[in-house]
Amino acid sequence: MRRWLEGLRELRRYPSAIGGLALIVFLIAVSVYTVIAIPYSQALELWRGGEAWRMHPVNAGPVWVDRLLGGDKPDTTVVRSEDAETRSAAFDGGRQVRIPLSFDYPHDDFPSEINLFLETRDTEREAFVRLRWQTPDGDIIPLGGRRVAREDRISISQNQTLEGRLGMPPHVGLFARSTDAGQPVPDNGRYRLIIDAILFGEDASLEADLVVYGRVHGIAGTDHQRRDLMVALLWGTPVALAFGLLAAVGTTVTTLVIAATGVWFGGLVDATIQRLTEVNIILPVLPVLVMVGTLYSTNIWLMLGVVIALGIFSAGIKMYRAMLLPIRQAPYIEAARAYGAGNARIILRYMIPRILPVLIPTFVTLIPTYVFLEASLAVLGLGDPVLPTWGKVLNDAQTQSALYNGFYYWVIAPALLLMLTGLGFAMFGFALDRVFNPRLRTQ
Amino acid sequence: MSTAPGVASPSRAGSLRDLRRIAAFTARRLVALFLTVMVGVYLTIVIANMGGEVDELRKLQIRSTVAEQVRADPAFADMPAEERNELIQRRVQQQIERRRLDEPFILRSIDYLQQAAVLDLGRAEEMHSDRGSREVYRIIVERLPATLLLFGTANLLVFFVSVFAALRLSRHYGSISDRAVIALAPSSAAPGWFYGIFLILIFAFIVPVLPAGGMVDVPPPDGAWAYAVSVLRHMVLPVAAMFISSIFISIYSWRTFFLIHSSEDYVEMARAKGLPAGMIERRYILRPTLSPIITSFALMLIGLWSGAIILEQVFNWPGLGTLLFQAIGHRDTPVIIGSVVIFAYLLALTVFLLDILYAILDPRVRVGIEGDNQ
Numbered sequence A: 001m002r003r004w005l006e007g008l009r010e011l012r013r014y015p016s017a018i019g020g021l022a023l024i025v026f027l028i029a030v031s032v033y034t035v036i037a038i039p040y041s042q043a044l045e046l047w048r049g050g051e052a053w054r055m056h057p058v059n060a061g062p063v064w065v066d067r068l069l070g071g072d073k074p075d076t077t078v079v080r081s082e083d084a085e086t087r088s089a090a091f092d093g094g095r096q097v098r099i100p101l102s103f104d105y106p107h108d109d110f111p112s113e114i115n116l117f118l119e120t121r122d123t124e125r126e127a128f129v130r131l132r133w134q135t136p137d138g139d140i141i142p143l144g145g146r147r148v149a150r151e152d153r154i155s156i157s158q159n160q161t162l163e164g165r166l167g168m169p170p171h172v173g174l175f176a177r178s179t180d181a182g183q184p185v186p187d188n189g190r191y192r193l194i195i196d197a198i199l200f201g202e203d204a205s206l207e208a209d210l211v212v213y214g215r216v217h218g219i220a221g222t223d224h225q226r227r228d229l230m231v232a233l234l235w236g237t238p239v240a241l242a243f244g245l246l247a248a249v250g251t252t253v254t255t256l257v258i259a260a261t262g263v264w265f266g267g268l269v270d271a272t273i274q275r276l277t278e279v280n281i282i283l284p285v286l287p288v289l290v291m292v293g294t295l296y297s298t299n300i301w302l303m304l305g306v307v308i309a310l311g312i313f314s315a316g317i318k319m320y321r322a323m324l325l326p327i328r329q330a331p332y333i334e335a336a337r338a339y340g341a342g343n344a345r346i347i348l349r350y351m352i353p354r355i356l357p358v359l360i361p362t363f364v365t366l367i368p369t370y371v372f373l374e375a376s377l378a379v380l381g382l383g384d385p386v387l388p389t390w391g392k393v394l395n396d397a398q399t400q401s402a403l404y405n406g407f408y409y410w411v412i413a414p415a416l417l418l419m420l421t422g423l424g425f426a427m428f429g430f431a432l433d434r435v436f437n438p439r440l441r442t443q
Numbered sequence B: 001m002s003t004a005p006g007v008a009s010p011s012r013a014g015s016l017r018d019l020r021r022i023a024a025f026t027a028r029r030l031v032a033l034f035l036t037v038m039v040g041v042y043l044t045i046v047i048a049n050m051g052g053e054v055d056e057l058r059k060l061q062i063r064s065t066v067a068e069q070v071r072a073d074p075a076f077a078d079m080p081a082e083e084r085n086e087l088i089q090r091r092v093q094q095q096i097e098r099r100r101l102d103e104p105f106i107l108r109s110i111d112y113l114q115q116a117a118v119l120d121l122g123r124a125e126e127m128h129s130d131r132g133s134r135e136v137y138r139i140i141v142e143r144l145p146a147t148l149l150l151f152g153t154a155n156l157l158v159f160f161v162s163v164f165a166a167l168r169l170s171r172h173y174g175s176i177s178d179r180a181v182i183a184l185a186p187s188s189a190a191p192g193w194f195y196g197i198f199l200i201l202i203f204a205f206i207v208p209v210l211p212a213g214g215m216v217d218v219p220p221p222d223g224a225w226a227y228a229v230s231v232l233r234h235m236v237l238p239v240a241a242m243f244i245s246s247i248f249i250s251i252y253s254w255r256t257f258f259l260i261h262s263s264e265d266y267v268e269m270a271r272a273k274g275l276p277a278g279m280i281e282r283r284y285i286l287r288p289t290l291s292p293i294i295t296s297f298a299l300m301l302i303g304l305w306s307g308a309i310i311l312e313q314v315f316n317w318p319g320l321g322t323l324l325f326q327a328i329g330h331r332d333t334p335v336i337i338g339s340v341v342i343f344a345y346l347l348a349l350t351v352f353l354l355d356i357l358y359a360i361l362d363p364r365v366r367v368g369i370e371g372d373n374q
Helices: A002-011 A015-037 A040-048 A063-068 A160-166 A229-265 A267-282 A285-295 A300-312 A316-328 A331-338 A343-382 A390-399 A408-436 B012-048 B050-072 B081-098 B105-117 B136-171 B176-189 B192-206 B224-261 B265-272 B277-286 B290-315 B320-330 B333-361
Strands: A077-080 A087-091 A094-105 A113-121 A127-134 A140-148 A151-155 A189-199 A205-213
Touching: A002 A408, A015 A229, A015 A408, A015 B176, A040 A229, A077 A094, A094 A205, A113 A127, A113 A189, A140 A151, A140 A160, A189 A205, A229 A267, A229 A300, A229 A316, A229 A343, A229 A390, A229 A408, A267 A316, A267 B012, A267 B333, A285 A300, A285 A343, A285 B012, A285 B290, A285 B320, A285 B333, A300 A343, A316 A343, A331 A343, A343 A390, A343 A408, A343 B176, A343 B192, A343 B290, A343 B320, A390 A408, A408 B176, A408 B192, B012 B105, B012 B333, B050 B081, B136 B176, B136 B224, B136 B277, B136 B290, B136 B320, B136 B333, B176 B224, B192 B224, B192 B290, B224 B290, B265 B277, B290 B320, B290 B333, B320 B333
Parallel strands: none
Antiparallel strands: A077 A205, A087 A094, A094 A189, A113 A151, A113 A205, A127 A140, A127 A189
């Protein structure tokens, strides 16, 4: 115990140890926050995508990056009919409703998309809706009319006739200042979408949400399925830490116990373990994982199991064996045997604790290896099918050619988090190595 | 530990005896490694077919493909349903027999092992080589040179640069460059592909000076020189990625290693005799530590074979890794198993070559004392 405390005290002298530890603590704090703020089931639900994200823009960058670079890209504006001054007039068998949805648009770039979500209640037949667009100058652009189902989405930016009329995509054309030529420039001011609806039913009502999708979103931006990348970046942290830690613990502990068993019993047991190790060195870890992932399942816990199974007879056994061999002859082991300690007791209580301090640094530096292994599998498309992880974000980014399309944030954020994890554990591990490995201290 | 005299054995008989011992050692290692590879390959086969689940999947797949074919064929369109089902059943049976899925797994696994031993890896289900062959062996062999070129270059570069840099650093212990290397060593926690992403981002997109991926320009330039230059240009980024990811840790560990060895008594002795620094390095530090250097080089090579897969994927390098990635996409089981087998052989070959080097370099093997080298 004394030795540990002394070691820890000495650690304070290494700035890299402090830095590494700070990073690790930060990552653990993020993990704890994530697990509490977004429960596991909710995270899976969110990451499945779909309707939950319909109000989010596609492939929007982070807000702060844009603002730091001096940009003024629009964020998403949602205008709800609840807040609008709705006028309605009843007629025989139905109601006529006018909803003006107005909003300010102060940005100097165009929105990325415009959608109108409609929900009608208590109608006997499909309602009829006519839309008009009013620019800050007071110009009125008719957007046409159509029948709407109970829950409907009108994609204004997908309106082909409108695009033909405006000569450019609607989400540009509707906001463009009426200039003669050159690049279109957005007009700032108050815009209004006027919805005239005819509802069939005495108590019929209409709710409308106009979504003017921006080009930036939140801290982390969004991906091609409108999902907020923050969910994956946050949830990737506990997953990465858990995977790295469990894999590192699993492989080192089993390897150590097996090496100690081999050394203690010697003879046939030792020889068998040695041969198995040689076979295992020949087995290529990643291809075998790829094979398992392709043929069985890409469940992250199955992968973890395979990683540990392949790591049991790893090359580390040879190293531990070399360290344990002299310990076998040590007088205190002789003493333990004299008082009648069993084989298991000698191995677990006398031999292994002796070399543990030397192993702690190796163990810490092993963690990022496994974190990156998980990411590697995900980048290969063999990530866990449901869990959001950093590697899966990278994989999505790669399949969507994020770099080619200029969505740098999509690659940089998960890569940076991976790097921080790697650096944190590696820096801490290296400092530990210098403190606990007397071999290096003599120089 | 004795210092090795290293050079020149004067008598012819002595060198003959050495040769014989090395040959015997090599033969023993070859047999041992062959058995090891066979066990490894057999394990691979067992994993690949665990519980017969995969067989069931493949049978299902055969059934649906055959049914689809028969239904889509206008020749059978006006056949009565019963007859048609019989036809489907018969064809499925044929396919199953053709792929020998009806035999017990134990028999087939031994069969697979025999085939794998002679590198007969079967036929791919979906993929084919660029020349159009469906033999898994040909598909893989076609990709092998690309992988060897890329990883051979990067590994040799990392190895030589790190050993020589480490020798320099161990002489200037505590200098600024020494401390810089220590500080940078943790950067090796990230694998090559990770740095690759950043390199592509910077040098192919932000400052477009180098190609983002591939092995040669499309279309390939005419003439051997232009071709070589194009390949070299494509190699810069992947090699740089691998170099960055392993150079600092490599220098760091060698430096520590040399530091420990340069404080041995016999080195102090040589220094006390006033031998020049270069000679001390070559004869007293490098020579006796050569075999552990080789061992760790072997381990590094083995580790890098796996890293190859993703790096190649990221750089779109047409090697084994990309092949494996494509095979995952196609769910082409024979190719995946074949790749694992080839990787196992490559690893074994690496180990074997280094064993021979070891035997040549380590005087204890030559004089017949076989200590436990690990």
